[in-house]
Amino acid sequence: MEVERVSSYKYLGVHLNDSLTWGDQVDALIKKLNSRLYCLNKMASFNVRTSIMDIFYNATICGVWRYCLVGWGGNATGTDRDRIDSIIRKAGRVIGDPQSTVEEIYVCLLQNKLDIVWNDHDHPLHCYLHDNIITRGTGRLRLPPMRTNRHRNSFIPRAIRLYNDNVSR
Numbered sequence: 001m002e003v004e005r006v007s008s009y010k011y012l013g014v015h016l017n018d019s020l021t022w023g024d025q026v027d028a029l030i031k032k033l034n035s036r037l038y039c040l041n042k043m044a045s046f047n048v049r050t051s052i053m054d055i056f057y058n059a060t061i062c063g064v065w066r067y068c069l070v071g072w073g074g075n076a077t078g079t080d081r082d083r084i085d086s087i088i089r090k091a092g093r094v095i096g097d098p099q100s101t102v103e104e105i106y107v108c109l110l111q112n113k114l115d116i117v118w119n120d121h122d123h124p125l126h127c128y129l130h131d132n133i134i135t136r137g138t139g140r141l142r143l144p145p146m147r148t149n150r151h152r153n154s155f156i157p158r159a160i161r162l163y164n165d166n167v168s169r
Contacts, residue, residue: 014068020150022072026080029065033087036061037094044094053095061091066105070113073106074153107162114159125156132160140164 008017008024015024040061043053065084081102092099100108117125132142141160146152 012068014072022076022080025072026076026083030083030087032064033061033084036064037087037091040091040094050096054097057091057095057099061087062099065102066109069102069106070109070155073102073109074155074158075150076102110155110159110162111166113155114163117159128156129160139167 006018008015010016010028015022015028017024040053040056043056065088085101088099088101117123118129120126129141132144134140134142141163143157143160143164146157151157
């Protein structure tokens, strides 16, 4: 059986590439977001109520870029995040209400996912997190050894840093 090597592959709506960067994912998102932003602009030109435009934004624009954000958001480049944030700002101006940035939503989703893992005793990462509690009474978690920025920005290290920031406050 021959296996074909591809440079990019779409799996469950997420674009993966052979260099493990998220540029292809963000490019696809930008394309979708721009067409939806056009619809939002048309709604504004027809004097649609702000509450309706806000629902449209949350359902069709925000829902697109938030999909799988916990998976790709930590390692997206600053330029890629800025590209998405630019569309978010434009949508906020059309609606008349500033919307949350990619980083703000990413941190919120990361916290939610961490809470789910922490409280679900059957989750595969639950034992890993509880085994890494520092025993000196601080309640903080020990970070795993990290050699690359890709690993440093992935789910486990980012979630542990977020947890430790909240514990120390």
